[in-house]
Amino acid sequence: MALSGTCVVPHPPLIIPEIGRGEEKGIQATIDAYQEAAAWVVAKEPETIIITSPHAKMYADYLQISSGPGGQGSFAAFAHPELRFRAAYDEDFVHHLTKMADEIKLPAGTLGKQDGGLDHGTMIPLYFMQKAGFKGRIVRIGLSGLSRDAHYALGVLIAQTAAKLNRRAVLVASGDLSHKLKADGPYGFDPAGPVFDERMGACFKTGDFLQLLTTPAELADSAAECGLRSFWIMAGALDRHQVEARLLAQEGPFGVGYAVATFDLSDHDERRNIGEQAAQLHRAEMEERREREDAYLALARYSLEYYVRHGKRAPLPDKLLPELAGQKAGAFVSIKKDGQLRGCIGTILPARNNLAEEILYNAVSAGTGDPRFSPVTADELPDLVYDVDVLSVPEPIKGIDELDVKRYGVIVEAGDRRGLLLPDLAGVDTVEQQVDIARRKGNIGPQEAVKLWRFTVTRHE
DSSP, X not given: OOEEEEXXXXXXXGGSHHHHTTGGXXXXXXXXXXXXXXXXHHHTXXXXXXXXXXXXXXXXXXXXXXXXXXXXXXXXGGTEEEEEXXXXXXXXXXXXXXXXXXXXXXXXXXOSOOOOBOOHHHHHHHHHHHHTTOOSEEEEEEOBSXXXXXHHHHHHHHHHHHHXXXXXXXEEEEOOOOSOBOTTSTTOBOTHHHHHHHHHHHHHHHTOHHHHHTOOHHHHHHHTOSSHXXXXXXXXXXXXXXXXXXXXXXXOTTXXXXXXXXXXXXXXXXXXXXXXXXXXXXXXXXXXXXXXXXXXXXXXXXXXXXXXXXXXXXXXXXXXXXXXXXXXXXXXXXXXXXXXXXXXXXXXXXXXXXXXXXXHHHHHHHHHTOTTSOOOOGGGGGGEEEEEEEEOOOEEESSGGGOOTTTOEEEEEETTEEEEEOSSOTTOOSHHHHHHHXXXXXXXXXXXXXXXXXXXXXXXX
16 A cells, blocks of 8 residues: 555635635536545545645745644635634654655755644645545645755655555645736736646646646746646656546636646656656756856856855956956846746946956855845755846936836935846836835835936846
8 A cells, every 4th residue: 555646636715615605616617626536536545645735834945744633724714714624634654754854854844833724725625535535634745945856855755655654645736727817817917827727737637747847937937826836746756657647627717727637656667757857857958058158157157156165255267258357337146046036146336346356256145145045055056047237337317207127227215225126027017116126125115205226237147
């Protein structure tokens, strides 16, 4: 006995009739598929159901597993406190899973403040599973800001734990798809929304988990997805196994995407080492990116890597492009990892002898001195992507009508407080947004009188 299958399910509160009050009929295909999936789960007679939920406790650098004898919760947040759920936790499973994570130094376990109340991402799957007759225990797992590989590794450990304990188990990956499918939906529309949902549907229909794991971070972010990390864990639980995939339903009539799918395990298959294949593709992509870097990006990378490995600032290379050695300019260095910002520090006006020194110093500051992030470690260096923005001399302007969110960055100043925002940033579509964000970055109130400057950038990415 061990893990016998996994499924993907959504968690819209309106799917509960008392909450939907008739509105749930608009996603009847999802309800029917949910009931079918729940019956499929119960037919496997699981002793334990592992539920991964985007709404359980979430940390940036840790995958928390709920501990203790059990949890309870209600839909009070959705005006129905009388709808209550209880679940007993499989403490033995949690103990062994945490121990296995410790052994491979995976940051996952029961540390951190425990969220005693069940979240709706857990309760909605429980609602359907319990109605179908499930009476066993659960393991409740939150998601994190960790990498795809970390989530996948936890999935592998879940399957190994079930096998070690000889536990009949099913994993339920709770998660919605894009939240940006319709202009009149609760989160608006983004072209990435339908693209993301189409990709997920194809992955669930065919069991193509390599496509699932290599979903571009920019696509997922723009789509405002909810469940991708849950799906990564699920894919890990199916590592090195053939699967029989069934996409039971997929729809998004209210502007949020819902999918229901089941995955039966079949034969062991070393060719289905999907996590390793994805990691190999990532390494090849990073090597290719490094080869394409221009002198500005190569200098930023060289600077941070030297500092992290040697504990001191790098000397300037002997051979520099004339524009790096012979001009002064302010410059911002941005660092990303797995599509997410990892650090960004810069100078508005030149503070060093030349632009090369400006980039050399700011790269180290971005990687080790951005207060929003912990310092970059040596293990992270191969996965980092660099951007360098070289700023023109800022010019004063009279008002926001002289701004263009795509062309100009903005500096907002009130007394000794100053906020800056670069131009042409994803998600910043209007000058009003641009100025508002710059105000907040400078701790400047929305009604305070300010001076405005604009500048252009030459972007290297």
